[in-house]
């Protein structure tokens with residue numbers, strides 16, 4: 001189980017996170033929502049260890065961890081592309097676990113890109129390649145920052161299936177502003193609001209916290 005609490009973060013004296021917590025165990029998909037600038041990416045980076053918090057208490061499988069990336073137990077997909085554009089797709093494909101993508105539609109799409117470089121891919125193709133690669137890592141804890149961004153609805157469905165398959169043995173934490181697909185795939189939902197984390201049980205609560213408008 002991954003457990004982070006008491007997260008405090010500020011930039012130039014401006015507080016971003018104050019006493020935040022998050023936990024996730026294999027089999028769970030935790031969806032993290034929050035308005036632009038609420039600190040979702042910062043929280044994921046703090047868990048991964050690429051951003052230093054003012055304070056945090058992180059435990060993975062009951063061990064106190066400072067920088068999770070060192071342990072290889074946590075893998076992180078940043079919001080922006082991280083593969084270099086010159087990388088050849090056929091060099092990435094063998095590192096993707098076929099059992100995770102077979103029959104989802106992603107396998108067919110990625111195989112059709114096997115003569116391309118990363119720079120040739122469309123935004124959606126790139127997201128599918130990167131997400132498939134990250135969930136294929138041996139890490140037990142997978143952090144996904146906006147995996148649905150720029151992905152068309154039919155392909156979002158494929159990514160949801162990929163995430164569900166990964167979560168059979170792993171724990172997944174994901175953020176996204178496509179809140180409906182995020183809510184569909186998540187087993188638990190959290191909202192970052194006013195620097196703190198709130199558990200969300202139903203969509204109506206997102207209206208109350210003014211994350212989504214009241215459509216009524």
Ligand SMILES: Nc1ncnc2c1ncn2[C@@H]1O[C@H](COP(=O)(O)OP(=O)(O)OP(=O)(O)O)[C@@H](O)[C@H]1O
Nearest residue numbers: 011012016034035036037038039040041042043079
């Ligand atoms: N390196 C930095 N220096 C100064 N301020 C920063 C830095 N990184 C993030 N911030 C600020 O911290 C706040 C939280 O940013 P963060 O990227 O974590 O938000 P987010 O919830 O992921 O937003 P979005 O949904 O727009 O991606 C924002 O106000 C942002 O401007």
